[in-house]
Amino acid sequence: MRVAYDDFTTIDWIHDYADERQRIRRIQRMPGVAGQIAIIFDWAQSWAVVLAVGIAAGIVAGGSDIASQWLGDIKEGYCSTAFYLSRNFCCWGLDDMEECTDWIPWNRASFIVGYFFYILFALMFATTAAYLVKTFAPYAEGSGIPEVKTILGGFVIRHYLGLETLVIKTVTLVLSTSAGLSLGKEGPLVHISCCIGNIIPRVFQKFKRNEAKMREILSAASSAGISVAFGAPIGGVVFAMEEMSYYFSSDTMWHSFFCAMAAAVALKLMDPFRTEKLVVFQVSYDRGWHGFEMFFYMLLGILGGLWGAFFIKMNLRLAAFRKTSWLRVYPVYEVIVVCLLTAIVGYLNIFTRVQSPELLANLFRECDSGANYHGLCDNGGVGLRVFALLSASGVKGLLTILTFGLAIPAGIFMPSMVIGALFGRALGMMVQAWQVNHPGFWLFSSCLPDVPCVTPGSYAMVGAAAFMGGVTRMTVSLVIIMFELTGALTYVLPIMIVVMTSKWVGDAFGKEGIFDGIILLCGYPFLDDKEEYRLNTTASQVMTPVEDLVVVTATGNTLDSLDSLLRETHYKGYPVVNSLRDMMLVGYISRTELRYAIDEARKRNLPGNTPAGNVVPILENTPAFIEFRLWMDQTPITVSHRFPMDQVIVIFRRLGVRYVLCTQHGQLLGLITKKDVLKHLASIEHPDEQEATS
């Protein structure tokens, strides 16, 4: 018998899965046709749920795309035929946007008017977003990925994936992206998808009553989030597997794939940008890459790693400062200040003014096609444009450090990519200029004469991957996302090498990516599955010894004595021993379950001196007896007290238990909880901090 988990506790995977197996066994035992139907119905539930989650995620993403396109355009002008149309739809059918007369830019009158309206709208959007978040759903702020990761790892935060979070985060995400702040919608979309993936399955008892099963759907939902954010269903599945999930069975993978596909198809059918393309930033380069370019690509990889390490350090410091200083009282003002700064500085440079997806698409493009994206393809004046690109990259970088962590929904994927793409394009243009002016230089010997050799767009693409890799430390999923995003199959090898370089360089300054950094900073109870821990300690050094534990004896207790035990102590659970004399371990009962057993007994109006214990007493004629065996974990995982700690960690991670009991010859010696393990790991990694606090 299982009672729902309390808020802010860890779930017990092994027991939840045991419950699930029992549930299925009950269904399978049902006789005849009804049983057959029940089995099929049960099986179809999961598929129906992931289908619904995927479609809903696609619709929400499409809707927010349409809304933020319109709001983003409003900052720069309005449609004279119908105010509710975005620039694209206002000028529908025209090949050259410049010829569109229906769209009236604010700066038609004067530069100052345009500047003013731009700042005004940006401030309005950002302030509304910050106010909504702070007032209605504080959980909606930030990227959400670290928290979702912690939840997938087995932690329970009741309202983090609730309906109010879903609604407020969707609305404020639209507002904050439209405000032109240096943030992305990708991380928040994963959070939003997971909210959907939390709300929909609760219709079914199967998921509502089983947190471990719920997490399978959440894994699928997170892949749907990446799928709609980047138009990358396969990347989404691999992302969910590599970055998010704790356990990822092949069933979950199949469900995730289906969910990600459903989301991608729903988004494609909505076609918010009316481009009819599945690949968002489709590039088609006329020429491949040359061997000598690998040198510059790797330079981008190194810079991406350095940037990532710098960004993580600065951003986490800022986050720590924000948490502890006077700043934490004024979250809305902080948003206003950063937004003002972004708008004032951003308007002056075309590369910081245009919306990120459009900018990224143009940075990736080759110049040959005739069009001139933001002046990127002008002849001559390379120096000036390189300066504009580099300064945009720098400004975006600083603004992103300030922005990521504000009290509004904010993702880090897109800004990282934009910063890297700006930098990469600048480097590419420099290399191109070098090659054009010195075609005889030995480095360029593989270039054919009178044919363009260097493609600056490819540097932008590689730079985007490098900088995003440095910040997030993603690996395979990043390569696949870049591949699905651009369709540039020939560039898989350089992208891969660059992502690798960037990760290695970044790792040299600290193993954690930004999300893991936030998890550590916020002290979320997340036991990283990726890190290899090498410890010298044994279980006995980490366990809470039996002397410091409160144990329950299998016999000799009454309703009142247990009740007062619960009132006087605040442990999450109690080992059950045969007697205090022999200390033979019998089981373990959690606080919630013991509470439930007592409340049930109270409901039956049993007197306070009713005996309570593990087993039915030998005297069968006892009028009433509270048997807590049903609620007790009768077969807890036990280890010898000499067990090496690194193997204890393997048990915690692989089996997903909440606690492990240490015994010797059957006698209880101590208890290790997941929190003990995390504390022990922290004390080993940062011995000084531990000393300071203890």
Place this chain on the structure above:
Amino acid sequence: MRVAYDDFTTIDWIHDYADERQRIRRIQRMPGVAGQIAIIFDWAQSWAVVLAVGIAAGIVAGGSDIASQWLGDIKEGYCSTAFYLSRNFCCWGLDDMEECTDWIPWNRASFIVGYFFYILFALMFATTAAYLVKTFAPYAEGSGIPEVKTILGGFVIRHYLGLETLVIKTVTLVLSTSAGLSLGKEGPLVHISCCIGNIIPRVFQKFKRNEAKMREILSAASSAGISVAFGAPIGGVVFAMEEMSYYFSSDTMWHSFFCAMAAAVALKLMDPFRTEKLVVFQVSYDRGWHGFEMFFYMLLGILGGLWGAFFIKMNLRLAAFRKTSWLRVYPVYEVIVVCLLTAIVGYLNIFTRVQSPELLANLFRECDSGANYHGLCDNGGVGLRVFALLSASGVKGLLTILTFGLAIPAGIFMPSMVIGALFGRALGMMVQAWQVNHPGFWLFSSCLPDVPCVTPGSYAMVGAAAFMGGVTRMTVSLVIIMFELTGALTYVLPIMIVVMTSKWVGDAFGKEGIFDGIILLCGYPFLDDKEEYRLNTTASQVMTPVEDLVVVTATGNTLDSLDSLLRETHYKGYPVVNSLRDMMLVGYISRTELRYAIDEARKRNLPGNTPAGNVVPILENTPAFIEFRLWMDQTPITVSHRFPMDQVIVIFRRLGVRYVLCTQHGQLLGLITKKDVLKHLASIEHPDEQEATS
């Protein structure tokens, strides 16, 4: 201290990883610059190994492609300018192969001569292959995937991935594919890659001495195998994860990705077919699919599932018959008979005569491009061509049932795809004819007038996926492989739905795919990670009770007594208890380790009555004492005897242990080994068989 595992034993993951952690700890403790270099060197080893494995796999695959192309062509003719050229290279530069005069087909003289040479060469190749396999490397036969899967699951088969297997399997794979037998090179290429992945890392102590670490490289190697077989690096990684590996950490994934990419690049640089394409069966359809076609696609899915179930049943029956009957004495003759049958029947139908990759590429193609692939695109005579396709599909199907399992290297991926593609193309042509003749039928209302509506090539592609899915029960990896194979991004959704349908239909007749079926049939000790076991039993019902166990006492033994224990009993290991009176569990010592301890003592010429035991005795002045504590597992995993069996299975799978000891209050009650678990599962799944044998 660890001794190498015996042949045909199970490895102990948890201990191997503990060893690895200790090894790294030792390196990290090394002082100064030498230590730094040692760390980097250690880290670089894994990358260097997977790079080397990938490149080698690519080269072997490319070389065997070139060789089998030439040998395959020799059956039909020869190059008059240079006999060692394949038809493609002989006619290099000509657009139309028919115009090539340098290539002399055998049947230029008469049909009979061509027929004769075709059969002659086929027989020669097949006989040589079978002879080589039987004489030099019996492990080279078959697909190898079930065995590799078992090895990755932790089983040790010494020579299965040895050098002789590598050489003989590569040579005979070329011969058997050239013989025109109904088999594929994909599975064997995975086996060959894994041989490479087994040989190369053994240069380094790190891998040589650690079977668990070795398996990480083998996972990477298996993804390289799929990568070169299908030109699908991402599909390879997902295949390794979904189908092959037991544990797949994100580190392993990253290594696998690198290995798969290195292999794909090496193969592309070799460019064995001189096509300069990364995508093997690149298709580019002018039009997408229509809603009504989903009905026919799903029909293909259902048929694929039915075919898969039928194929598995028949093929496994044949395999069982082959094992137990007179047939097993004549493996080479069997190959000759099947080859004769294949050649005689195959030559008469163009669709069974051409080599599989060429056929598949043409079946996938659209007709619009003007060319006429094997008459597929003729106008009129649809009935006859549909008949030819269907009969080819049927003949291929029957031949594949006979072929898969012969004493030659033989994969099942390609024949499954070909059978499905032939069937799908036939269905597509029928639908097309129907639509062209009755354009007004309500089903075709979404077709535009006077424009081709149905693309038979897409039916071939979908059919290939459906039939391969039915036989292998692959899911995500199959969709990704199809996607990388054809580049048909718009068809991902139909392919996915069809693969799903095919799997569901197939699963209704039996959960196991062909590889799992072979594993079960051959009784390999593989604990399936995918299956969810729901058992009512507890540990005490499965364990070998202590009365039937041979235990070693911690004290009171001598060198001679232990020696005779080893001679008289044949258990793989012995629990160590404090004394026979209290039966308190102290540890577990495996046979190999105890043997080693005794042999070491014998080398030191200790007398037979030297006391031997777990701890140094209190009498320190004992002249000699054999302490087997060093070789003993001092902290074995223990569970309560009331532990539910399904949770015991979780422990076996997730922790990768070889044995679990059952205790109550510290007393040894019994022992469960991986084999006990497998036997128990078999007895539950097939209760009748168990009764018959016991």
